[in-house]
Amino acid sequence: MTAIISNPLDFNVDDLYVDLCPTIGRRVFLKCEGFNFAGSIxxxxxxxxxxxxxxxxxxxxxxxxxxxxxxxxxxxxxxxxxxxxxxxxxxxxxxxxxxxxxxxxxxxxxxxxxxxxxxxxxxxxxxxxxxxxxxxxxxxxxxLNQYSNESNWMAHYRTTAPENAKAFPEIDILFVGAGTTGTLMGCAHYFRENLPAVKVVAVDTVGSVSFGRPAGRRLIPGLGTSVRPGILDPSIVDDIVYVSEPDTVRMCHQLSGRGFLFGGSTGTVVSGAATWLETNGIGDDVLSVAISPDFGGNYLETIYDDEWLARSFGSKLLPAELDPAR
CATH class of the missing domain: 3.40.50.1100 (Rossmann fold)
Incomplete structure (x- = not known):
């Protein structure tokens, strides 16, 4: 069907998911939120x-x-x-x-x-x-103050969360990255009110203070904060999983090895989902959805650059099978 728009805000693909089982061996579907003119959720x-x-x-x-x-x-x-x-x-x-x-x-x-x-x-x-x-x-x-603006999370209460519920009525777990926590809070409020059996798991980065952990060095923009967001209500989040930046990079390269070029926030979310499911012994009878905030085009000079990786994390960051210089 032909689409004709006159405003860039009128276009956003909201129903495309990637089956992550071939990549991480888990029953997780990744909601791609980067198909719009801004390239991100x-x-x-x-x-x-x-x-x-x-x-x-x-x-x-x-x-x-x-x-x-x-x-x-x-x-x-x-x-x-x-x-x-x-x-x-x-x-x-x-x-x-x-x-x-x-x-x-x-x-x-x-x-x-x-x-x-x-x-x-x-x-x-x-x-x-x-x-x-x-x-x-x-x-x-x-x-606008996105960190304390309730319209930040309300956008996802009205769109992102119900989109996931419509696509997967049998959803059991939703993994959401925690940055300003707008997406996280919108989804958590929605599922708490409408489908309380769905477990909402926040994915945060090591070094972020959002959920009370001490601050640490963070080089990859996107998820994590050094000042707790005003809109964050941890009481409506079921669990939290923390991902180190080296693990974020490894997951980004694992995904790119299968032809999916995602951004740092997405690598963090997918790594966190895989870790949480394994740690909790979750089997294939459980259906999980993870939210991908962005693609990898803006990360070519960082996450996907050999020199930046060596300078930031050391030359032994990537296993040989993921080494882009192999």
Whole structure:
């Protein structure tokens, strides 16, 4: 069927899943959320947050939006702002992929790059402090604040969660990555209210403070935080699994070895799902779904680059059968 659109927000593939059994040997279906003009799941939240501000009268033609982002949300908001006629200022940091920064700038976004982390709040804390300074000195700036904005998770309550329930009525477990926790909270609220038998498992990165663990070094943008998100309610999450960044990289290369080029957040989620299922002795009679936030095109100079991997994690990171230089 032919599709004709006049706005980039009008296109998103929401019903494509990858069977992960050939890759990880488990009955897990991966929901691909990168088939839209932003290339990630963040377009859903970006559109919802802007729409909510428009409904409340906080946004008008010529307004300037500002947000902190490690990459994907910045790109999504750049597209959404351009399509709606708003200026957008994105505050990111040095871990943001160069491709994402260039894309934002091409779309007209003013990008501020933070190069020094806050001693206590890390790069996210430093980004948020910079956002507050800009808002305080520019009366026309509107901060969406995805970390505390309920429209962030409401976007996934209305779309992502029911899409999974419709595609797999017999779903037992849902694995969701924890970044701003918008996707996680939207899905957890939905299944708690509508299908409480479904277990929602959060996948976080080692070094993230979201669920109370100590902060640590994190080089891959996307999942994990150095400041706990205001919208996070751990009480509605059934379990948490932590994934180290080396394991994220290994899973990304395992998937790319089968022709699936996914981003770091997706590698983390899939690795976490495989680990949790094995640790808990889950068999093939259980059906699991995992959410893939993005694809791997923006990670070619990091996760899929030999020199970056050696510099960041050492030369022995990948097993010989996964070594891209083999």
């Amino acid at each position: 963040k377009l859903k939240a970006a559109a919802e947050m802007i729409a909510a501000k428009e409904r409340s009268g906080d946004l008008s033609p010529g307004s300037t939006l500002i947000e902190s982002s490690s990459g994907n949300m910045g790109v999504a908001l750049s597209i959404a702002a351009a399509s709606r006629g708003y200026r957008f200022v994105c505050v990111t940091d040095s871990r943001c992929n160069r491709a994402a920064r260039r894309l934002m700038e091409t779309l007209g976004t003013e990008v501020h790059v933070i190069t020094e982390p806050d001693p206590e709040g890390g790069f996210l804390g430093a980004r948020l402090a910079h956002v507050r300074r800009l808002v305080n000195s520019n009366a026309g700036y509107l901060w």
